Amino acid sequence: xxxxxxxxxxxxxxxxxxxxxxxxxxxxxxxxxxxxxxxxxxxxxxxxxxxxxxxxxxxxxxxxxxxxxxxxxxxxxxxxxxxxx
Amino acid sequence: xxxxxxxxxxxxxxxxxxxxxxxxxxxxxxxxxxxxxxxxxxxxxxxxxxxxxxxxxxxxxxxxxxxxxxxxxxxxxxxxxxxxxxxxxxxxxxxxxxxxxxxxxxxxxxxxxxxxxxxxxxxxxxxxxxxxxxxxxxxxxxxxxxxxxxxxxxxxxxxxxxxxxxxxxxxxxxxxxxxxxxxx
Amino acid sequence: xxxxxxxxxxxxxxxxxxxxxxxxxxxxxxxxxxxxxxxxxxxxxxxxxxxxxxxxxxxxxxxxxxxxxxxxxxxxxxxxxxxxxxxxxxxxxxxxxxxxxxxxxxxxxxxxxxxxxxxxxxxxxxxxxxxxxxxxxxxxxxxxxxxxxxxxxxxxxxxxxxxxxxxxxxxxxxxxxxxxxxxxxxxxxxxxxxxxxxxxxxxxxxxxxxxxxxxxxxxxxxxxxxxxxxxxxxxxxxxxxxxxxxxxxxxxxxxxxxxxxxxxxxxxxxxxxxxxxxxxxxxxxxxxxxxxxxxxxxxxxxxxxxxxxxxxxxxxxxxxxxxxxxxxx
Numbered sequence: 268x269x270x271x272x273x274x275x276x277x278x279x280x281x282x283x284x285x286x287x288x289x290x291x292x293x294x295x296x297x298x299x300x301x302x303x304x305x306x307x308x309x310x311x312x313x314x315x316x317x318x319x320x321x322x323x324x325x326x327x328x329x330x331x332x333x334x335x336x337x338x339x340x341x342x343x344x345x346x347x348x349x350x351x352x
Numbered sequence: 353x354x355x356x357x358x359x360x361x362x363x364x365x366x367x368x369x370x371x372x373x374x375x376x377x378x379x380x381x382x383x384x385x386x387x388x389x390x391x392x393x394x395x396x397x398x399x400x401x402x403x404x405x406x407x408x409x410x411x412x413x414x415x416x417x418x419x420x421x422x423x424x425x426x427x428x429x430x431x432x433x434x435x436x437x438x439x440x441x442x443x444x445x446x447x448x449x450x451x452x453x454x455x456x457x458x459x460x461x462x463x464x465x466x467x468x469x470x471x472x473x474x475x476x477x478x479x480x481x482x483x484x485x486x487x488x489x490x491x492x493x494x495x496x497x498x499x500x501x502x503x504x505x506x507x508x509x510x511x512x513x514x515x516x517x518x519x520x521x522x523x524x525x526x527x528x529x530x531x532x533x534x535x536x
Numbered sequence: 537x538x539x540x541x542x543x544x545x546x547x548x549x550x551x552x553x554x555x556x557x558x559x560x561x562x563x564x565x566x567x568x569x570x571x572x573x574x575x576x577x578x579x580x581x582x583x584x585x586x587x588x589x590x591x592x593x594x595x596x597x598x599x600x601x602x603x604x605x606x607x608x609x610x611x612x613x614x615x616x617x618x619x620x621x622x623x624x625x626x627x628x629x630x631x632x633x634x635x636x637x638x639x640x641x642x643x644x645x646x647x648x649x650x651x652x653x654x655x656x657x658x659x660x661x662x663x664x665x666x667x668x669x670x671x672x673x674x675x676x677x678x679x680x681x682x683x684x685x686x687x688x689x690x691x692x693x694x695x696x697x698x699x700x701x702x703x704x705x706x707x708x709x710x711x712x713x714x715x716x717x718x719x720x721x722x723x724x725x726x727x728x729x730x731x732x733x734x735x736x737x738x739x740x741x742x743x744x745x746x747x748x749x750x751x752x753x754x755x756x757x758x759x760x761x762x763x764x765x766x767x768x769x770x771x772x773x774x775x776x777x778x779x780x781x782x783x784x785x786x787x788x789x790x791x792x793x794x795x796x797x798x799x800x801x802x803x804x805x806x807x808x809x810x811x812x813x814x815x816x817x818x819x820x821x822x823x824x825x826x827x828x829x830x831x832x833x834x835x836x837x838x839x840x841x842x843x844x845x846x847x848x849x850x851x852x853x854x855x856x857x858x859x860x861x862x863x864x865x
Binding site (some may be wrong): 282283284285286287309310312313316319320 | 382436
Binding site (some may be wrong): 368432434437440451459460462465466468474477479480482488490498507531 | 575576624625627629630631632636637639647649650651652653654660664667670671673687688691692693694695742744745746747748749750751752753760761764768769771838853854855856857
């Protein structure tokens with residue numbers, strides 16, 4: 268799980284163009300949206316695409332993403348449970 | 353890179369040059385790194401123009417010191433958003449179909465005007481034209497500033513614009529020539 | 537102001553403005569479900585031509601249609617005539633070359649102008665025409681709006697999860713998003729009314745473009761830019777003089793909510809709305825031209841009194857841009 272979390276942080280940084288950030292800068296349990304990283308609606312859609320591309324998870328309903336993307340940890344747990352790659 | 357006739361030394365080339373200029377003239381806007389090359393180009397040009405008017409242009413210096421911004425943002429180029437379109441197409445290639453929403457947003461050339469508007473909170477007109485050459489923008493600008501017909505009450509025609517050419521055909525080939533035009 | 541002296545629409549619903557108006561009045565929609573039109577793309581509901589069309593020939597046919605309906609005063613070969621093309625993705629991502637090909641086909645000596653202002657392009661192109669003609673730079677403007685759907689466009693909107701799997705329901709509480717469409721439409725604008733001929737089809741009296749300065753792909757929650765555009769074009773008239781508002785009505789959650797707010801703020805909530813995307817889908821660069829023509833024709837039909845002779849057409853688009861025009865029919 269820890270390895271997945273580290274990998275996920277690096278993937279998020281790359282997918283969302285956080286140029287000046289390293290995985291160490293991302294708090295695993297901090298909110299991704301709102302405060303924390305302050306992601307927006309396009310970022311949410313990009314994370315949905317990331318899950319498909321890297322882990323083979325298709326999320327049809329973007330609203331379901333709210334719970335999944337609460338933090339890096341919740342996202343990693345969801346990926347762990349549902350990955351097909 | 354030339355600002356008001358003065359060359360500005362940059363070390364990097366290609367897209368990295370834009371990052372260098374960003375760090376020098378802005379540095380406080382992480383969204384810059386989400387932008388495509390065309391938007392970064394326009395963003396930087398606008399940033400410099402709106403912060404550093406030519407020393408001898410007292411009128412512009414006065415206006416910008418008073419936080420007066422141009423009303424409109426009117427840009428043009430020949431190749432629309434082709435560089436970013438190509439980047440987006442790579443995400444929908446055969447056998448690797450993962451369309452990127454973050455890239456798709458920038459597959460319209462007018463997005464650069466939106467980025468400038470958001471950064472500087474400019475709620476006037478934003479327009480983008482695809483033209484054969486930069487000179488073809490002149491009649492468009494002239495007519496944009498033209499006094500509105502007598503029938504038209506309420507509308508304040510744009511009296512000033514951040515206007516010019518903003519072109520990007522690939523990661524290492526881009527060119528922008530942008531000015532602030534005050535019509536009053 | 538400038539004068540419309542000819543127009544045409546070519547869409548999956550038919551060829552010619554009247555054919556398209558009749559289809560709308562008969563409740564016929566071009567929207568269908570497509571499962572195999574483009575590789576890899578998920579099934580989508582759209583209004584597409586049965587036979588895939590090419591951009592340049594379609595635009596040429598559209599211009600010919602508009603020219604055949606105008607009283608032969610416009611010379612397309614004259615340097616006083618300017619072609620203005622409204623499109624978002626042109627012909628295979630190239631916007632300038634097809635515009636030049638179209639202008640050259642008709643022997644026009646001027647470099648054409650392409651307006652690429654996202655989904656507001658069709659209205660912005662008309663505003664550009666109005667300004668150029670009013671400034672005396674040209675005598676006639678041929679405004680051509682066209683977009684052809686493609687794997688590129690559909691995949692992008694799907695990545696945004698903006699598409700409805702069914703025919704769109706603008707302003708409905710259970711709307712699920714937009715449908716894409718394709719069409720070509722042309723409006724011929726003249727600097728002067730034509731002497732000794734029938735009334736101009738309409739006059740274009742005012743136009744306004746405003747950016748929300750808020751977000752690139754989501755509209756301002758208070759409809760700021762759209763509201764400013766409406767207030768600008770309503771200058772000098774009141775809501776009861778407006779026969780119709782041609783709304784954008786894409787049926788996405790945010791667009792329709794924003795548009796409703798902007799209309800309420802401008803006092804236009806009770807004015808009849810023309811909602812055309814359930815018939816044509818969202819035709820992108822063509823939308824502003826197609827929908828203006830149809831609104832003008834609809835308003836001409838339903839004018840209940842001589843007071844109500846104005847119509848407003850509004851659109852919003854990616855990049856935070858909003859635009860509106862006011863016509864008199």
